[in-house]
Amino acid sequence: MANVLSNIGDWVGERAPGLAPFYRKHMSEYYAPKNFNLWYYFGVLAMVVLVNQILTGIFLTMNYNPSAAGAFDSVQYIMRDVEWGWLIRYMHSTGASLFFVVVFLHMFRGLMYGSYKRPREMVWLLGMLIFLVLMAEAFMGYVLPWGNMSFWGAKVIISLFGTIPFIGNTLVEWIMGDFLPADSTLNRFFALHVIALPIVLLLLVVLHIFALHEVGSNNPDGVDIKHGPKGNRWDANKPADGVPFHPYYTVHDLVGIGFLLLIAAFIIFFAPTFGGWFLEHDNSIMANNLVTPAEIKPVWYFTPFYAIVRMVPSFFGSAVWGVLAMFGAIAVLFFLPWFDRGQVRSIRYRGTGYKVALGLFVVAFLGLGAVGTGITAEVIPKWFGNVDLTTWENLFGRLMTIIYFGFFPFLWAYTHFGWEKTKPVPERVTGHD
Structure with missing residues (x-):
């Protein structure tokens, strides 16, 4: 078996010679500080939630109808008639909120331990761009179910651009494609939410990781291990206070991933709306421009x-x-x-x-x-x-x-x-x- 795997590895290496150096640089020979604590779970947890959002989003897209007449009904169809559709939708809606939970905690970790300071300014800037794109992605996804709160929330948020002098009203109509959120709004938001923004988000995540691996990870002490003593049990020229990211932190991260999955499973199966925090009650009513929710x-x-x-x-x-x-x-x-x-x-x-x-x-x-x-x-x-x-x-x-x-x-x-x-x-x- 070992020979078979070795032969496969050699075959792949000959035809894609860049894969092995890439794997070594970013996994087996990327040395991370030894003293990571619980706060350092949230980066990988954000990656896990991102994968969940992409996979569940693909299956939701298969049955979603991006039109004012069909959007709400298609969501109800997913919930009632598509096999395991309710589970996929709850995984997606729960994942959206958990995404922001782990991202907020990831950012707070950066504030605590100075992960934005030199030489990691680019890592921070790319992370902030990820946050900005994530907010746009979440807002457009929030509108797609076409519930009453989605409709009025979209109307209120988009109308904020109307406060811009001279061009405000024109800008609002350009964003919505109409005088009110309607078919054109859903179509453009659907395209951005499903195709454009995820591509940008994935690109920024890759750049964020590459930038991090170029300068090295920070740690709870804020000490740069690259400038410390050299020599460890794996390589005499590598930082003494570092360990290979794989297998040590890849296995270590499985604990945090398992804990996150337990929390997500509890919410999905026992409290999918989370008391109206993850899925608002007003969104169980179809969008109606004549009926305003009690509180928008x-x-x-x-x-x-x-x-x-x-x-x-x-x-x-x-x-x-x-x-x-x-x-x-x-x-x-x-x-x-x-x-x-x-x-x-x-x-x-x-x-x-x-x-x-x-x-x-x-x-x-x-x-x-x-x-x-x-x-x-x-x-x-x-x-x-x-x-x-x-x-x-x-x-x-x-x-x-x-x-x-x-x-x-x-x-x-x-x-x-x-x-x-x-x-x-x-x-x-x-x-x-």
């Missing part, structure tokens, strides 16, 4: 940014400032490597000010999510009694918005003027045998 709000992973739109008041008779703030909340993350002028990467050795600021940044993000999802509208009357809900919600939301944006100038000043008092950084990675 986007799916949960967009709510922090949607809340920012609501919290920025109109100036000079225009609401464009809220839209600019929403896009600015995403765009500012691209410039994080240049806001942070500090030399220490890991939160383990950074100053107290950075730890507090990062904690407040996370609280602000979650707080904006609470405003966007309507949690604050339920909680404020319970905690404070009969108060002016709008005033208190706006006060809380605007405070969270200020903290969110304030993180970046604070980080620049804190590191640029030398206010940060850091701890000594070890010369080698810690926390391993």
